[in-house]
Amino acid sequence: MLRRTARRDRLAGLFAAGVVLLNPPILNLFGGTIAGWPILYLYLFLIWALLIAGMAFAMRGSAAPVEKPGPRS
Amino acid sequence: MTQGLIITVAIGYLLMLFGVAYFVEHRARGTRLAGSSAVYTLSLAVYCSSWTFNGGVGRAAQTGLDFLPIYLGPTLAFCLGPLLIRRMLRVSKANNITSIADLIGARFGRSGGLAALVTGIAVIGLTPYIALQLKSISNGFEALSGTPSHTPGPIDSAFWAAVILTVFAMLFGSRSIHPGEHHPGMVVAIALESVLKLAGLTVIGLFVGLGLFHGFGDLFARANAVPDIAAIFSYDPQRYGFSWISMTLLAGLASLCLPRQFQVMVVENVNEQHLDRAIWQFPLYLLAINLFVLPIAIAGRVLLPGNADPDNLVVALPLLGGQPALALVAFLGGVSAAASMVVVETTALSLMVSNDVVMPALLRIPALRLGKRDDLTRLLLWVRRGVMVLLMGLGYLYMRRDGAQFALVSIGLVSFVAVAQFAPALIGGLFWRSSTKAGAIAGISAGFLVWCYTLLLPALAGPGSFATDYVANGPFGIALLSPYHLFGLPGLDPVTNSTFWSLLFNIAAFTAVSLLGRQRPVERAQAAMFIDTDNPNEAAQIWRRTAMIPDLSSLATRFLGRDRADAAFAEWAMARGLDPKTAVRADAETVLFYERLLASAIGAASAHVLVGALVEEEAIGVDDLMRILDETSRIIEANRRLEDKSLALERATEELKRANTRLQELDRLKDDFVATVNHELRTPLASIRAFSEILRDHPDISDQERGEFLRIVIAESERLTRLIGQLLDLSRIGEGGPAVSYRPVDLAAVARDSAFAMQQVFAGRGIAFRTRLEAATAPVLGDHDRLVQVLINLLGNAAKFSPAAGGEVELGLRRLGDGFELTVADNGPGIPPADRETVFERFRQLGDTLNGKPEGAGLGLAICRGIVAQHGGRIWVDAAPSGGAMFKLTLPAMAEPRR
Numbered sequence: 001m002l003r004r005t006a007r008r009d010r011l012a013g014l015f016a017a018g019v020v021l022l023n024p025p026i027l028n029l030f031g032g033t034i035a036g037w038p039i040l041y042l043y044l045f046l047i048w049a050l051l052i053a054g055m056a057f058a059m060r061g062s063a064a065p066v067e068k069p070g071p072r073s
Numbered sequence: 074m075t076q077g078l079i080i081t082v083a084i085g086y087l088l089m090l091f092g093v094a095y096f097v098e099h100r101a102r103g104t105r106l107a108g109s110s111a112v113y114t115l116s117l118a119v120y121c122s123s124w125t126f127n128g129g130v131g132r133a134a135q136t137g138l139d140f141l142p143i144y145l146g147p148t149l150a151f152c153l154g155p156l157l158i159r160r161m162l163r164v165s166k167a168n169n170i171t172s173i174a175d176l177i178g179a180r181f182g183r184s185g186g187l188a189a190l191v192t193g194i195a196v197i198g199l200t201p202y203i204a205l206q207l208k209s210i211s212n213g214f215e216a217l218s219g220t221p222s223h224t225p226g227p228i229d230s231a232f233w234a235a236v237i238l239t240v241f242a243m244l245f246g247s248r249s250i251h252p253g254e255h256h257p258g259m260v261v262a263i264a265l266e267s268v269l270k271l272a273g274l275t276v277i278g279l280f281v282g283l284g285l286f287h288g289f290g291d292l293f294a295r296a297n298a299v300p301d302i303a304a305i306f307s308y309d310p311q312r313y314g315f316s317w318i319s320m321t322l323l324a325g326l327a328s329l330c331l332p333r334q335f336q337v338m339v340v341e342n343v344n345e346q347h348l349d350r351a352i353w354q355f356p357l358y359l360l361a362i363n364l365f366v367l368p369i370a371i372a373g374r375v376l377l378p379g380n381a382d383p384d385n386l387v388v389a390l391p392l393l394g395g396q397p398a399l400a401l402v403a404f405l406g407g408v409s410a411a412a413s414m415v416v417v418e419t420t421a422l423s424l425m426v427s428n429d430v431v432m433p434a435l436l437r438i439p440a441l442r443l444g445k446r447d448d449l450t451r452l453l454l455w456v457r458r459g460v461m462v463l464l465m466g467l468g469y470l471y472m473r474r475d476g477a478q479f480a481l482v483s484i485g486l487v488s489f490v491a492v493a494q495f496a497p498a499l500i501g502g503l504f505w506r507s508s509t510k511a512g513a514i515a516g517i518s519a520g521f522l523v524w525c526y527t528l529l530l531p532a533l534a535g536p537g538s539f540a541t542d543y544v545a546n547g548p549f550g551i552a553l554l555s556p557y558h559l560f561g562l563p564g565l566d567p568v569t570n571s572t573f574w575s576l577l578f579n580i581a582a583f584t585a586v587s588l589l590g591r592q593r594p595v596e597r598a599q600a601a602m603f604i605d606t607d608n609p610n611e612a613a614q615i616w617r618r619t620a621m622i623p624d625l626s627s628l629a630t631r632f633l634g635r636d637r638a639d640a641a642f643a644e645w646a647m648a649r650g651l652d653p654k655t656a657v658r659a660d661a662e663t664v665l666f667y668e669r670l671l672a673s674a675i676g677a678a679s680a681h682v683l684v685g686a687l688v689e690e691e692a693i694g695v696d697d698l699m700r701i702l703d704e705t706s707r708i709i710e711a712n713r714r715l716e717d718k719s720l721a722l723e724r725a726t727e728e729l730k731r732a733n734t735r736l737q738e739l740d741r742l743k744d745d746f747v748a749t750v751n752h753e754l755r756t757p758l759a760s761i762r763a764f765s766e767i768l769r770d771h772p773d774i775s776d777q778e779r780g781e782f783l784r785i786v787i788a789e790s791e792r793l794t795r796l797i798g799q800l801l802d803l804s805r806i807g808e809g810g811p812a813v814s815y816r817p818v819d820l821a822a823v824a825r826d827s828a829f830a831m832q833q834v835f836a837g838r839g840i841a842f843r844t845r846l847e848a849a850t851a852p853v854l855g856d857h858d859r860l861v862q863v864l865i866n867l868l869g870n871a872a873k874f875s876p877a878a879g880g881e882v883e884l885g886l887r888r889l890g891d892g893f894e895l896t897v898a899d900n901g902p903g904i905p906p907a908d909r910e911t912v913f914e915r916f917r918q919l920g921d922t923l924n925g926k927p928e929g930a931g932l933g934l935a936i937c938r939g940i941v942a943q944h945g946g947r948i949w950v951d952a953a954p955s956g957g958a959m960f961k962l963t964l965p966a967m968a969e970p971r972r
Contacts, residue, residue, distance in 0.1 A: 008155050011352075015152035022145045023321060024313045031308025036294040038306040040138055041367055048148065048360050055152060055353035 010058040018051045076218045080233075082401060083408050087241050090412070093265055094245060094258030108257075110347040114354040115264035116337040118271075120147060120328060121362055122202075122414035123209035124485040126270060126407045129363065131384035132482040133370035137305035140482065142317050144363055146324025148356035157329065158338065158348060160503050164603050165339045169673040172425040173335040173495060179677045180502035180603050181510035182596040188429035188677070190514060191495060194521045195332050196422055196464065198491025201532070203418065203468030205484040206411035209384065210234040213407045216385040217392070217400055231472055238415045239465045246420030247457040256420070260341050263417060266409040271362050273406025277387055277399065278365020281372045285394050289368055296371045299378075319569040323489040326496040332421035333414065340421075415465075423460040428676025431456050436682050449631050453675060474533055486568045487528045490575060494520035497576070497583045506600050508587045516583025520575040527556045527571035620687045622659045625667040628683060632674045641670055742914070753796055757789035799932045803939065817967055818860060820851035820893050824886050827864035834872050840880035847887040852967045855944045863940050863948075866933045867897040867960050874901035874958070881955065892946070892965045898953035909950045913938045937962075 020026060022044065030043040124143075132140040151158070161176070170176045174195065178188025211231035245259045286292040296302045328334055342348070373386035376393060387407065391399035432453070497520075498513040531544045547555035554560075557567045559574050592600065622642075629638035645666050646656065659667070664684065671680035764782040767774070774782075828844045835842040864884070871882040885896040904912060913934045941948040946964035953959035 011152050011155060015149055018145070018149045018152060019321075022149070023318050025310075027313050027317065028310045031306065031310075031312070033293070033297060033306055036290055036297060038138075038293065038367075040306065044138060044141055044145075045360065045364070048145065048356075051148060051152075052353050052356045052360060055356065059155075059349050059352055 007058050011055065014051060014054045014058065018047075021047050022051075076214075079214060079217055079401070079404070083405065084237065086405055086408065087237070087412060090262045090266065091241065091244055094256075094262040096258075097261045098256075098258035108343045110344070110350045112261055112264040113337075113342065113344075113347040114351040114358065115267040116260045116341065117334070117351055117355045118267035118358050118362075119263050119333055119337055119413050119417050120331075120355075121267070121270060121359070121410060122485075123206050123213075123407045123411040124202075124482060125362060125366075126274060126410040127209045127213065127384045127387055128205070128482045128485060129366045130370045130373070130386045131382070133367050134373050134383040134386060138367065139313060139317055139320070140366060141363065142320035143324045143482075144356075144359040146321040146326075147328035147359060149321065150325035150328050151352050151356055154348060154352040157500065157503070158352075159345070161329070161339055161499075162342055162345055162348060164503070166342075166345075167669075168677060169669040171340055171428060171673065171676050172421060173330060173332055173499065174425045174429045175672070175677045176335075176339075177495065177498050177502060177513065178429065180599060181498075181508075181513050182593060182599055183677060183681045184510050185429065185433050185682065187510060187514055187517075188425075189433070190517060192422075192425040192429045194491060194494060194517065195425060196467070197529070198494075198521075198524070199332065199418060199422065199488050200464070200467045200471045201484045201529075202488035203415060203464060204472035205488075206238075206415050207231045207234050207465075207468055208472050208484070209407055210238075210411050212382060212385050213388050213404045216382070216388045217404050232469060234411075235465045235469045238412060239419075239461055241412060242416045242419040242461050242465075243458050245416045247423060247454050247461065255341060255343070257341075257343075259416065259420070260337065263337065263413045266413040267358070269409045270406050270413075271358065273402050273409070274362055274365060274369075274387070277391065277403050277406075278369055280394065280396065280399055281369050281390055282365070284396075285372060285376065285390065292368055292372055292375075295375055299375060302371060302374050315564075315573075316566050316569045319572040320486070323486065323493050323568075323572055326493040327489045330492045330495040330499060331418075332425060332492075333417035336417055336421040336424075419461045419464050422464055423457040424676065426460040427453060427456040428679050431460070432675055432679040433682050436679060450634070453632070471533075483568070487532060490528055490568060490571050491521070491524050493572070494524060494575060494579055497580045501583060501587075502600075503603060505587075506604050507592065508583065508600070509590045509592050510596055511590045512583045512585075512587030515586040516579045516581075519582040520579030523559075523575035523578050524571055527559055527574060528567060531556050531567070619661065620659050620664050620667075620684070622656055622663065624687045625659055625664070625684070628687065629667055629670055632671060638670070642667075750800065754793070757793045757796075761786050761789045761793075796932075799936060802936050803932055814856050815854045816856070818853055818855045818857045820853055820860070820886060820895065820964065821846050821848060823857060823860045823864060824884055824895065826857075827861050827868060828884055830861070830865055831868045831872070834869070835882060838872055838875070838877065838880065840872060840875050840882055843881075843883045845883060845885045847885070848893060851886060851888070851893040853893065853944070853964045854967045855964070856940075859940050860944070863937045863962070864895065864897070866937050870933065870960075871897050871899040871901070871958075875899045876901060888966075889963060891968075892963050894961060894963045896959055896961050898955065898959040899957040900953065900955040901957040903952055903956055904950055904958045912950060913948070 027040070027044075030040045032039055034042070129140040129143070164170070164180075165176055168176075168179050170179060172192075174188040174191035177191050178184050181187050208231060211229065211234055214230045214234070245262065246256065282289045282292055286295065297306075329338075369386060369390065370383070373383060373390060377386070377389060387403045388400050391397070391403055494517050497516050498508070501508045502513065534544055544556060546552060552558075552561060557570055558565070559570060562570060562573070565573065626638060626642060629642070633641070645663070646652065649662070651663075656663075668677075668680050668684040671683060674680075675683075764786050768779060768782055824844060824846055828842070832842065868882065868884065872880075875882055879900075881900045883896075883898050885894075885898070887894055938948050941962050941964070944964050946962055948960065948962040951959045951961055
């Protein structure tokens with residue numbers, strides 16, 4: 001139960017971070033190009049990828065069935 | 074490329090997909106593929122329609138990166154998946170929910186009206202979205218075949234696309250009624266299409282980057298050389314504003330509220346665990362499919378400047394590069410995206426319309442006697458097919474009316490704003506207990522009306538003097554009501570303007586009406602079921618409904634077929650411990666089971682109507698409340714009685730304790746008594762024996778001595794005799810036996826007799842003895858001799874304790890109330906108050922033991938008290954006026970002869 005709540009809190013934290021980082025006005029700080037590549041394009045996909053990695057990390061190990069009723073009895 | 078070839082390939086491709094679906098449903102049902110989490114995740118990617126495939130690129134070519142919020146929104150929404158989506162899943166599974174209209178309707182008191190409202194809005198709201206798909210296919214087809222984009226006449230390529238897609242939607246989504254509306258074949262086909270979409274866009278992206286340019290660096294470098302494009306990426310602190318935020322919000326809400334997303338995410342979900350992976354894998358898919366959108370768009374701007382339709386770049390670029398096969402792949406990718414969207418969306422919408430609007434309406438018309446028809450599955454299927462045709466027709470008409478004006482993304486956003494109106498009621502319903510049905514209806518209606526006014530009407534208005542005027546300046550020139558700048562709000566694009574106002578009115582109406590209104594008991598019960606418990610089955614017994622099982626069974630048979638209905642009930646009966654053959658009356662849980670079973674085929678609203686016709690429903694009324702109150706008060710009453718009993722028990726315990734102490738005291742007294750008797754009897758016996766032995770063993774003792782010894786022996790024998798007599802008296806009194814013969818006795822005579830008997834004793838001791846008899850006669854009931862015995866005893870004591878010189882003893886008799894009082898007073902040392910009660914105990918000897926052995930064994934007063942008690946009187950001791958002791962005894966006067 002504790003683990004599930006912790007996971008939920010972590011994802012909520014990621015949600016908040018994502019809302020802030022992937023929306024204006026933070027977004028508007030990134031403009032122009034670096035080595036010819038648009039900085040905003042790189043920034044958005046980088047943050048997006050990190051966000052997904054964070055979600056995968058928070059959800060890790062949960063694919064194993066936790067509440068599977070085993071044939072114990 | 075000829076039209077015939079393109080159409081053949083496209084239809085062949087769709088047939089291949091259908092073949093996969095057919096194979097899955099008939100050959101590989103329940104295999105690992107159909108129920109795997111990968112398929113679940115890929116099926117969620119139905120979110121990426123041709124909007125993504127064609128429209129995203131078009132948008133990126135025009136405005137840069139703001140196609141991305143449409144995918145960032147769902148990513149953020151899925152961050153909240155464990156909270157939000159999991160609850161949607163659980164509640165939906167427990168109630169056999171088949172659509173989002175079902176869910177919202179079920180949440181608010183199983184309201185058919187609300188479900189129908191949601192359905193209506195979904196149909197109207199999604200019409201532009203379907204139009205978008207048709208337009209996209211027709212655009213792609215025209216780009217690929219090189220025909221002009223506007224064919225004259227009513228029949229164009231979009232029409233044929235609509236026809237073909239309708240047929241496939243019917244094939245996929247309405248071939249038969251599935252239990253729980255699971256379409257495993259459709260889901261696998263969608264997943265396959267998602268793979269092809271991703272592969273198609275990636276291949277085009279790689280081709281553009283590596284085939285048309287020398288790598289992506291080269292692509293961006295050349296793009297920077299074009300001033301228009303460079304401007305898109307330049308630093309501008311004001312570039313993205315509310316539009317970005319509102320698109321993120323819309324997309325996040327749409328990923329939860331779109332009927333097709335709900336269908337694949339909730340209805341088609343076979344295992345809750347799949348969600349755990351999909352939560353991050355679905356955003357990953359979105360990221361992957363968007364990776365090359367910007368490069369393709371930029372390449373289009375660089376290579377095809379000016380006149381080309383940006384929404385066609387995916388097809389146009391391979392053609393430009395001389396790769397018609399690749400263009401065909403791109404076209405098929407677009408067809409894939411459109412087809413999967415159309416199939417799932419129309420399937421979901423047709424379920425909603427047939428389950429939440431048409432069937433409940435038809436079932437309510439008694440003339441049709443639908444409730445009595447034997448096989449309704451066929452009717453149900455035809456209703457759904459009809460709805461699909463209708464939806465595609467609407468989509469086509471919308472496209473014809475509006476198609477020239479909007480880019481794909483803009484058309485899609487119109488739909489997003491419409492479905493976002495469900496979000497407040499949906500999310501509020503899942504988490505806010507006090508939200509009411511009236512609030513949900515008010516919120517959704519308000520949001521929908523604002524949407525119609527600010528987005529739908531202007532889109533449909535088209536060119537024309539009044540319409541143009543209305544959009545630009547507001548109706549009748551009222552600028553405040555201008556649809557794109559409602560209430561004069563400046564600086565927002567139409568979609569953002571509509572999003573803001575519609576959601577504002579929606580949420581405000583939803584919360585205000587909920588807060589002001591009151592929930593009905595049924596609503597409150599449903600709310601508790603949706604919000605409180607992880608196991609929503611627990612709330613089942615809130616409705617006390619009952620029905621006949623055969624009725625329910627035949628109802629279920631009509632919609633599900635006999636085998637499936639019987640099997641489901643057998644399983645249920647086994648779990649409940651019922652005998653399927655003998656059970657006749659269904660309890661509330663069984664009724665709910667049947668309703669949910671039916672809901673899995675025809676939706677909660679229809680099932681509720683059908684089952685409602687069979688059951689006798691008892692609302693929670695005053696009676697129930699009174700019964701509950703009654704039970705409560707009964708419990709309180711029982712509690713109170715228990716308290717009383719425990720108090721009584723406490724008292725009894727106290728009494729027992731006291732009795733126990735008394736018993737221990739009596740026990741001790743008995744021991745004392747035995748010891749004393751033993752001593753009193755042995756003492757004279759020992760002296761008798763001693764003197765008798767002396768007399769026997771010494772024949773030569775003097776006669777004087779012999780006489781003295783014999784006198785002692787006789788005295789001791791008398792003492793012994795007296796003692797034994799007293800003991801016998803005492804035991805007789807103690808037994809309470811008939812020792813007293815009650816006869817009329819004159820107490821005055823008793824006093825005179827006693828005084829006469831004791832006269833000599835007093836005279837011998839030189840004690841002045843007086844009698845003061847104030848009553849001439851004092852008749853009582855009793856034993857004359859016994860009473861004389863009492864008085865002689867008392868007088869003897871008085872004589873004993875009176876001083877040798879100047880002793881005075883007085884015997885008195887007087888009337889006292891309805892009785893008589895005898896007093897014996899002396900002027901001796903008296904009895905201290907502490908001893909006045911103990912003198913009446915056995916073997917209590919007052920007086921000075923140093924002065925030799927007092928006469929008597931200490932039983933006299935105990936015997937007196939016993940005798941007086943037998944006469945119903947009382948004896949006690951007081952201080953005499955002269956300072957000595959005064960014994961008083963009262964006896965009741967003789968009222969009438971007793972027996």
